[in-house]
Amino acid sequence: MSFLAIPYENSTTSPLPAALGGPGPTLRPQPAPDPNIQRWVNEVSSKNLEADVRKLVSFGTRHTLSDTKDKKRGIGAARQYVFDEFKKYSKAGGGRMAVEMDTFTLKADGKRVDKTTLMANVLATIPGTDPTDTRVLIMSGHIDSRVTDVMNRTADAPGANDDASGVAAVMEVARVLAGQKFPCTIRLVAVQGEEQGLLGSDHLAKRAKKEGWNVIAMLNNDIVGNSHGYDPEITDTLHLRVFSEGVPATETPEQARIRRQLSSENDAPSRQLARYAQTAARQYVSAGGYSVLLEYRPDRFLRGGDHTPFNQQGYAAVRFTETNENFNHQHQDLRTENGLVYGDKTEFMDFRYLRRTTQVNLATLASLALAPAAPQKVEVLTAKLTNRTELRWQAPQGGPAPAGYVVLARETSAPQWQQRFPVSGTTADLAISKDNYIFGVVSIDAAGHESAPVLPVVGR
Structure with a gap:
């Protein structure tokens, strides 16, 4: 079987050199963007995002330990608002999207929860249409807010950017996609308790497991x-920055041995998900030079977020966050000192920027949801001592059948995929050396939707 190299995304890397048995200079483009995904991306509204952020800020404080009974102030009122909006979106979309208040009780822990507290994540689920497709995609933002003292539950804590911005993004994606159909399931959630120790996301990740x-x-x-x-x-x-772990938090000793053997410390599922989001942004949200920056850390320096509990449960999870944080407007009491205004207020936000963040999320979710599941049991064969690379894999179980596959390749020193080799079957024999390149295999449908890549392990 012959193969044709295709440049990956906007790669400026030349085709794999003929001296190394490369396929030559003839190149083909990346599959064209899906017009439906582009339409959904374009429907994202900065006006809606601003309205949702302002409404969330209007509840005064959304501290996890604040009032749950008051209908105008506190975490209870904020949760109810998101729940009611999800219900509206579901009704407008034909009623397929299920909405729930996922409640759970936390006892005082002697740390950041000083009393027994009824918590709730607000969850909207767009069910998959294919009963054989078990895949689940999750998008989240945290609904709670805080000021300087993490235990201060009464002071005004607007939490406009941290993290009404993330919740508004989740709500807007729910609004746009509520009436759409995907083979697999999408869950959109506003989690509570991030500021008190990632409590809501920890509950959700453990529930998922x-x-x-x-x-x-x-x-x-x-x-x-x-x-x-x-x-x-x-x-x-x-x-926009996307953070991802390079070595899985749940790595076993055997998996660590394989990682060292293959030098795949830069290829954990979360890292592949981050690359996938960057590609989705290039396809659908690149106007004006906009792009997603890959940050090869699990999170900002010595910090964590609501993706962390999912990593700890063994799931592929990443964090989106703006490029330049302003710490005067993060975890601050409302005040003015030496001419500087402190506090996380709506006036310090950029809703056109938030719109693009939301569009990246939507494009990533929709692209994954419409694609076939990833191939299984991907292996590189090593029985023969050769400069060629032989790969084999199995078709995914469940969900839409792939129309074909694409083998991705990059030099061992390259951070991103550089070349693409379309394949019709479940084997590939490439005239390039496994010593010099890292490979991944993706499933692809007839419309060009691609799964996340799977790296091969050693097969005999």
């Missing part, structure tokens, strides 16, 4: 609506 959810992607959005940083002052409207 207990109930056997086949979570293939979790997108956490936290602090995603501001384009102006401070110390130093930098305005950047064209970039």
